[in-house]
Amino acid sequence: MRLYVGLWWMCSWLLACASSQNVTGETQNYGLKGNWVWVRGPWDQVEPSRDVDEVIDQLCPAIMRLPLVQQGEYGQEYCGALYLLDGSYYASHPSPLGAMVRVAGRERRQCKPPRYVEDSRGQPTPLADFHSHPWGNSPMSQQDRRGPNQLWSIRIQFDTRCRVMKLIPYLAEERPGELYERQGKLWKLIGIIKPEDKESGIVTAIDG
Template identity: 55%
Template sequence: MPREAEHYGFTTSASRRVWVRGPWEAIVPSNDIDEVIDQLCPAIMKLPGAMDRDYGQEYCGALYTLGDGVYHASFPSPLGPRRPVGPSKRKTCYAPMSIRDERGRASVIADYHSHPWFPSPMSEEDRRANTQRYFIRIQFDARCIIHKLVPYANEPRPGELYVRVDKQWRLVGHILPDDKATGRITTVTE
């Protein structure tokens, strides 16, 4: 199980900026980032509170490369704002701002986070332009329904929201340029 100070922490005591260590040994690296993504949810769901619904714990981490075409997952971190104990449909952890991998300089491609209940589509806050740090955002719920957002945050084209079905990404919505600030989805119909 990941441990604070060894595998994740705040960059300073007064900061909300989280660092995480990589690579996480529970996830097999791959030249295909989707193979790494497919391993995340089963590994996270083994962690304390990951499936405890309203009383559960959200975990955040990152997907990265060292520039060699191989993708890795960082350790997950539960660090986030302190919330009172009790039921809440609002769980939060801070997406990591940096990866510490002693093998080299990490280039972060995506952040990932879990939700401890089902069903749980990607939240409006998770879709808003001002919360995007990386090229991709991955979110999954307690039944391992995986969502991927390609926000195109600083581009004039629409963001794209996908769901993982049978090891394929199915486009389910766009976030039009005028809606990026709010994260409003325009549903895609087949």
């Protein structure tokens, strides 16, 4: 009987530990306002700049130092925001808040892009959201490209190989959305989203 109770207690303890590793709660740097995520800035792992691309280029190396970020189907996504304050661009703290989702037959901890940015120094102007994918060779997904899922004028995404992609959806304009890949210090246009495809996020590739 003692052996049974001991095994039951150990199994319960192991399950509790395993469950606690899957739970990401609110902190002083990110949390929830209703169904929306808020994040705090600035994040001291990313230097501010008057050139937003200099901030973007720092994001992936900084995010790759966070827990579970490179663990594939067992990995954790992180979401944050880029914002303008007093003439400089800043990155917010990254947030893991979100839900477990199944993508291409695999489950992963998916973060939710932030709707609000808080900075005690003033009123930030959000420009873009960013998020990581926990495996390499991962393009921006159709779900990430869909018009209804865009919060800001730019979306940045990168994978564990630090392949960085940028979407400019142009939702309020008749012009096509544009999908870019960062190559060195330049952005290469790799696809467009025709006005009739903005709802679905379907990309038309650019030849060459």
